[in-house]
Amino acid sequence: TQLLEQSPQFLSIQEGENLTVYCNSSSVFSSLQWYRQEPGEGPVLLVTVVTGGEVKKLKRLTFQFGDARKDSSLHITAAQPGDTGLYLCGGGNEKLTFGTGTRLTIIP
Amino acid sequence: NAGVTQTPKFQVLKTGQSMTLQCAQDMNHEYMSWYRQDPGMGLRLIHYSVGAGITDQGEVPNGYNVSRSTTEDFPLRLLSAAPSQTSVYFCASSRDGGMGTEAFFGQGTRLTVV
Numbered sequence: 001t002q003l004l005e006q007s008p009q010f011l012s013i014q015e016g017e018n019l020t021v022y023c024n025s026s027s028v029f030s031s032l033q034w035y036r037q038e039p040g041e042g043p044v045l046l047v048t049v050v051t052g053g054e055v056k057k058l059k060r061l062t063f064q065f066g067d068a069r070k071d072s073s074l075h076i077t078a079a080q081p082g083d084t085g086l087y088l089c090g091g092g093n094e095k096l097t098f099g100t101g102t103r104l105t106i107i108p
Numbered sequence: 109n110a111g112v113t114q115t116p117k118f119q120v121l122k123t124g125q126s127m128t129l130q131c132a133q134d135m136n137h138e139y140m141s142w143y144r145q146d147p148g149m150g151l152r153l154i155h156y157s158v159g160a161g162i163t164d165q166g167e168v169p170n171g172y173n174v175s176r177s178t179t180e181d182f183p184l185r186l187l188s189a190a191p192s193q194t195s196v197y198f199c200a201s202s203r204d205g206g207m208g209t210e211a212f213f214g215q216g217t218r219l220t221v222v
Contacts, residue, residue: 042213
């Protein structure tokens with residue numbers, strides 16, 4: 001079983017601050033995905049990273065895949081209340097499994 | 109475009125009762141899966157299917173059965189509900205079993221077992 005660990009589990013910051021959340025594993029992944037989930041809804045895909053060392057940007061969100069393809073990070077610049085949600089990383093070589101998630105709250 | 113549809117949205121069961129959670133997708137996706145979500149636990153994989161007629165176990169399969177007789181449908185059965193199965197259940201589908209393709213989720217079924 002390929003385990004994904006996310007940190008921190010909870011994060012609460014002021015609007016306008018920057019933050020980074022992490023997704024780590026002892027296993028190598030062919031790709032990793034980041035999803036965001038809002039209350040009462042299913043997760044929605046933000047990005048997929050495939051190549052070791054890859055960096056992808058989605059507006060104020062920057063995703064990085066580790067060189068060894070065992071970890072990933074999500075950096076948010078100038079956080080806004082709309083960024084509030086549960087962030088999940090997911091991956092797997094034959095079945096899609098997820099980490100425990102980071103619950104992010106942005107305080108206006 | 110409906111995407112992934114789960115029914116019911118809410119359900120209360122008594123211990124020992126059985127029920128089926130329904131999941132249907134209209135995107136002709138081969139890969140479908142069921143997850144449960146508990147506080148602080150993220151999404152845990154229960155069962156998954158890479159195509160019609162093929163199913164396999166995930167991380168937490170005990171107490172649940174699945175079947176995949178058609179590409180569109182992937183029902184999850186609880187044979188004898190237990191309070192430990194109180195959770196929010198999500199069904200997901202993706203184009204194929206190759207990882208890296210986008211998974212689309214239903215809106216979830218909130219199940220309470222008393």
